[in-house]
Amino acid sequence: MDFSSNLKAFTERVLTLKPKLLTEEATKNGLIMPFIQLLGYDVFNPMEVIPEFIADIGTKKGEKVDYAILQENNPIMIIECKHWQENLSVHNSQLHRYFHVTKARFGLLTNGAEYRFYTDLEESNKMDSEPFLVIDFENIKDFEINELKKFQKSNFDIDKIIDSASELKYSSAIKEILEKELNEPSEEFVRFFGKQIYSGKITAKVLEQLTNIVKKATNQSIKEIVNERLHAALKKEEETTIETEEKVEENKVLTTEEEIEGYHIVRSIVRTKIEAERVVFRDTQSYFGILVDDNNRKPICRLHLNGNKKYIGIFDENKKEERIQLNNLDEIYNFSDKLIDTVLRHLN
Structure with missing residues (x-):
């Protein structure tokens, strides 16, 4: 399956397993480790993923972050995990402490269902207070899938993600401001329009x-x-x-030899008034049409040859079709004058 299909399957996994995951450890095993694998990392290979990664803070030893993803033996992302029922907003300070003592450029705070991605756009080696990307697997959006692809092992490029993170952060902030202003316009927002539409x-x-x-x-x-x-x-x-x-x-239409023979008879009749290559047939399930310049608005005639009885459809000045029964294809020659008149109307 492609990445989008895998994400869809993971979304269903989140919805199915959540009620059964009673502890933080169960959330890690049931949702977070499969998510890391979804990005292409081997959770059982300590060269790629280290559980309980040591992140000592000053004199405080033994501090550990739940997971670290490695690239060339260096951590590129640290992951702090919580139980799926936990509100992540009260836990980002913990990840913030771990972030500045590691070489990782990205921090991920997750409860298995919601994933908040952080980096250090505002101050080097100091985690931003707000995430640049938030993915809720109960309400995932198309653009978020494209952003998540950048964290795949096969696509991972720090510079590209940082560039994208900067744009995401500010665009998210702008959308939040717009949403707030649309619901409850501030005085400054109203005055912006007022100055342009009100002269008093x-x-x-x-x-x-x-x-x-x-x-x-x-x-x-x-x-x-x-x-x-x-x-x-x-x-x-x-x-x-x-x-x-x-x-x-078109695939259901079968053009018969009899229809092709009828086409050649009609073309031989009218070619004295029009170039032969301009007389084109178009076969349908209902009839075999012969046209000027392959234009449906310029019909010469229609042949109805697939039933028990055979007909030719002749058009008058108002393009109204009159069906006339044929005993054989040679009888088409009996309508030569009418076919030529029809062609001349189209040419004029």
């Missing part, structure tokens, strides 16, 4: 009115954008479905 003095009363307007307008704007994208996505899906159905229909 922005009094307390005006500010109150503008606050309601800004809140409604921004939320309505976002809904419209979402609806437009949904509409575009649905339209694209519909077009794809139609194309697929057309291909399926």
Whole structure:
């Protein structure tokens, strides 16, 4: 399976096993070790993964972080584990202490279901207070899968992850600010719009009115954008479905020798008025169409030859089809004048 499929299977594992994992140790064995393996590391190889990695802090000896992932004998990521019911927000200080005494550039705080990735963007060798990436396997997003791929053993590149971490950190902060402003617009946010749309003095009363307007307008704007994208996505899906159905229909169509013979008769009749290569046939399940320039809006005639009775479909000035029974294909010559008239209408 590819990485995305493996992640999907891991998500199902998280949902299934959580109620059965009663201790932190059970959470490690049931969820966290399989997650490390998912990234391509051998949890049973001490050259790649060391459990109970020593991270002594000053004079305090015997301090250990749950796991360290190694690359060329150096730790590249340390992992602090908690029981799946634990709130991770109250435990990042512990990982913070371990981070600055190791050479690892990444710290991971996890309870098996939620994974918080940290680095030292703000100050070298000092773990940031906020994670640059948070993955909740009960609500994982597509872009998070792509970010997680970078931590795979086969893809691991510190510089690329750091660059990505910087962008993720600030984009997450911006999204958080936007979400807050959209729900409860601040005075500064309202004044930003007010200065551009209101020429008078922005009094307390005006500010109150503008606050309601800004809140409604921004939320309505976002809904419209979402609806437009949904509409575009649905339209694209519909077009794809139609194309697929057309291909399926094409695959079901069987062009017979009799239809090809009828095509050559029609082409021989009209070639006195139009170049032979411009007379094209298009076979469907319902009929065998003969067209000018392979254009459905320029039909010369239709042949219905697959039933018990055979017909030719002749078109009038309004492109209305009249079906006339044929006893044999040679009778197509009886309609030479009408076929030529039809071609001339298309040419004019």
